[in-house]
Amino acid sequence: MAQQPPPRPEEIERLLASADPEFGYRRLTGPFATAAAVVAVGMAAFHLYTAGFGTLLALKQRAVHLGFVFTLVFLLYPMRRRHAGQSFFGWWDAALALAGLFCVGYLLWHHDRLMLQAGQLGRTDLLVGALGVLLVLEAGRRVMGVLPFIAAALLAYPFIGEHIPGLFAVRRFPVERVIEHMWYTTEGVFGIPLGVSATYVFLFVLLGAFLERTGLGQLFVEVAMALAGWMHGGPAKVSVFSSALLGTVSGSSVANVVADGVFNIPLMKRLGYHPRFAAAAEAATSVGGQIMPPVMGAAAFVMAEFLGVPYLTVVQAAVVPALLYFVSLFFVIHFEARRLDLRGLRRDELPDLRRTVVRKWYLVIPLLVMVLYLVRGFSPARAAFMAIALAAAVHLVTCARERRLREYPRDLWGMLEYGARNALTVALACAVVGVIIGVVTLTGIGNALVAVTTLLGRHNLFLTLVLVMVACTIIGSGIPTTATYIILAALAVPAIEALLPAKGPEVAPGVTVSQIAGHLFIFYYGVIADLTPPDALAAYAAAGIARTAPFPVSLEATRHALAAILVPFAFVYSPELLLLSGSWPDQLVAVASAITGIVFLSAAVAGYLFGPAHPLERLVLAGAAVVLVLHNPWLDAAGLVAAAGAAAAQLVRRSSTAPRTSGASAGLRRERP
Numbered sequence: 001m002a003q004q005p006p007p008r009p010e011e012i013e014r015l016l017a018s019a020d021p022e023f024g025y026r027r028l029t030g031p032f033a034t035a036a037a038v039v040a041v042g043m044a045a046f047h048l049y050t051a052g053f054g055t056l057l058a059l060k061q062r063a064v065h066l067g068f069v070f071t072l073v074f075l076l077y078p079m080r081r082r083h084a085g086q087s088f089f090g091w092w093d094a095a096l097a098l099a100g101l102f103c104v105g106y107l108l109w110h111h112d113r114l115m116l117q118a119g120q121l122g123r124t125d126l127l128v129g130a131l132g133v134l135l136v137l138e139a140g141r142r143v144m145g146v147l148p149f150i151a152a153a154l155l156a157y158p159f160i161g162e163h164i165p166g167l168f169a170v171r172r173f174p175v176e177r178v179i180e181h182m183w184y185t186t187e188g189v190f191g192i193p194l195g196v197s198a199t200y201v202f203l204f205v206l207l208g209a210f211l212e213r214t215g216l217g218q219l220f221v222e223v224a225m226a227l228a229g230w231m232h233g234g235p236a237k238v239s240v241f242s243s244a245l246l247g248t249v250s251g252s253s254v255a256n257v258v259a260d261g262v263f264n265i266p267l268m269k270r271l272g273y274h275p276r277f278a279a280a281a282e283a284a285t286s287v288g289g290q291i292m293p294p295v296m297g298a299a300a301f302v303m304a305e306f307l308g309v310p311y312l313t314v315v316q317a318a319v320v321p322a323l324l325y326f327v328s329l330f331f332v333i334h335f336e337a338r339r340l341d342l343r344g345l346r347r348d349e350l351p352d353l354r355r356t357v358v359r360k361w362y363l364v365i366p367l368l369v370m371v372l373y374l375v376r377g378f379s380p381a382r383a384a385f386m387a388i389a390l391a392a393a394v395h396l397v398t399c400a401r402e403r404r405l406r407e408y409p410r411d412l413w414g415m416l417e418y419g420a421r422n423a424l425t426v427a428l429a430c431a432v433v434g435v436i437i438g439v440v441t442l443t444g445i446g447n448a449l450v451a452v453t454t455l456l457g458r459h460n461l462f463l464t465l466v467l468v469m470v471a472c473t474i475i476g477s478g479i480p481t482t483a484t485y486i487i488l489a490a491l492a493v494p495a496i497e498a499l500l501p502a503k504g505p506e507v508a509p510g511v512t513v514s515q516i517a518g519h520l521f522i523f524y525y526g527v528i529a530d531l532t533p534p535d536a537l538a539a540y541a542a543a544g545i546a547r548t549a550p551f552p553v554s555l556e557a558t559r560h561a562l563a564a565i566l567v568p569f570a571f572v573y574s575p576e577l578l579l580l581s582g583s584w585p586d587q588l589v590a591v592a593s594a595i596t597g598i599v600f601l602s603a604a605v606a607g608y609l610f611g612p613a614h615p616l617e618r619l620v621l622a623g624a625a626v627v628l629v630l631h632n633p634w635l636d637a638a639g640l641v642a643a644a645g646a647a648a649a650q651l652v653r654r655s656s657t658a659p660r661t662s663g664a665s666a667g668l669r670r671e672r673p
């Protein structure tokens with residue numbers, strides 16, 4: 001059967017717009033495009049200036065940030081998703097943008113007065129505050145879908161909570177108190193999440209846009225092709241390497257799918273891989289970009305702020321979990337490829353690693369400088385600022401080498417605009433989830449939810465972790481990872497912390513390793529929610545590129561990630577994996593045990609180790625993997641013995657069976673359902 005051509009860029013955009021509301025923006029032209037571009041570049045310039053020369057007061061910095069977000073969202077995103085792709089915005093969109101600017105400007109102009117007379121707001125103050133909250137919800141509806149409806153439903157709780165029986169009963173709050181809490185304090189819309197977006201996250205999203213446009217992403221893809229393209233399942237393994245590398249500069253699952261999948265998925269299909277397998281492999285690997293240091297998803301910056309620890313501490317804790325995630329995917333793909341005899345590319349079809357690195361090595365300099373600044377104790381904002389400046393200089397060198405210096409100003413303008421657009425979803429998610437957190441802090445509903453979670457978990461840590469995992473999967477379905485993390489960090493992490501058997505050593509005043517493990521647990525499963533049905537955004541994007549049905553892709557991608565799903569349980573029960581506690585020999589043994597267990601679990605998922613595995617062998621391998629990952633010295637020995645027995649049985653069976661012919665293998669590869 002003839003291979004279908006890969007989708008064109010405009011077709012990919014249409015498919016992504018149907019899969020993820022974030023991509024349902026207008027394609028403006030003419031003066032409409034110019035107006036939006038000027039606002040976007042102004043937003044980028046403001047954040048670069050404050051990063052380099054000092055931020056404003058917290059509420060003012062966040063208000064200006066939200067003002068830019070309001071303007072861009074109402075200009076770029078239509079009121080109804082079916083109008084995505086419009087080349088213009090209407091007068092009503094401009095009116096809403098001006099209304100958003102008015103609400104923010106009112107807050108800035110009357111900032112000192114409002115702070116001095118807190119609790120004594122006038123009628124105009126209340127009307128402006130109510131309008132501001134409504135505009136946040138409307139902007140969120142245009143970009144994210146379900147999250148603003150959750151926020152709106154919870155916003156009713158302070159008014160109807162007195163009629164709810166049991167633990168969730170709460171006294172009625174006056175309207176004035178709710179509006180003040182939501183709009184005129186740093187407990188609601190302008191809370192910590194929006195503050196992190198206004199100071200750190202925007203800069204790192206902008207840095208990702210600069211590094212992507214300067215060619216670093218393409219360099220990573222070429223390096224991954226040279227390293228893994230020749231192996232069994234080569235193109236699928238390329239997605240593992242390239243997604244891990246791309247994850248260092250991009251914190252978006254869907255963006256990673258687009259950047260990597262438009263090349264890898266058609267290549268896998270050309271070599272005979274089933275479209276569902278190709279899309280699932282790409283989706284599963286691309287999702288890992290959000291947990292890959294040093295530039296993780298936006299939730300990692302919020303986590304550092306919530307915990308009150310340096311961002312570098314979060315990065316250090318995330319290194320081994322990210323490694324385990326990609327190791328699990330690599331071996332699932334490897335064993336699956338061996339079982340189905342999925343071949344790689346010929347050596348002459350691959351890029352030359354040495355030539356590629358020699359030609360483009362300087363593109364990595366901004367990323368290395370950013371890591372150096374973080375290691376030396378500079379703030380994330382300063383590190384990102386310096387990396388962006390270097391990325392601009394690196395692109396100038398590239399333009400000079402390619403003799404197109406005249407295009408440099410236009411390229412720079414495009415990078416600033418592209419980065420600002422990419423930051424809108426995260427910023428708006430932080431603002432909308434601020435409403436949810438505001439309800440929690442105002443009413444105290446969080447304490448009731450912790451009590452219910454602990455009760456349902458029967459005061460058992462494992463059952464509580466399972467319940468929280470399910471909650472992450474449900475809440476994270478169709479909601480940005482940042483919002484999922486913030487909601488559950490406020491509602492579920494306290495329940496986990498209450499049941500941890502030992503608080504462990506402190507990594508900062510009042511912050512223990514166990515607390516970081518609880519927050520990473522939430523973050524990890526919030527990321528994986530982009531794979532799991534029903535709203536698997538990354539899987540749906542990959543399915544659109546592969547031209548196949550999205551729901552089966554999400555199921556296949558979830559199966560690929562089954563081994564990785566065990567990882568958060570591992571670092572909760574074995575905190576040495578976070579590299580923040582224990583001696584280095586203990587950490588080394590814990591990491592080796594976890595990697596061994598992950599390999600065995602990958603074999604159980606794929607049904608292949610040294611040969612096709614019988615159901616009993618898969619069960620033995622899965623059991624051995626669980627005890628090895630959770631790391632108990634005596635159980636580790638038992639797990640190794642059990643896995644060795646399953647491996648020996650496969651080796652004996654393989655030696656007594658004639659190898660399949662290449663024709664049969666090729667036929668199996670082609671006919672895979």
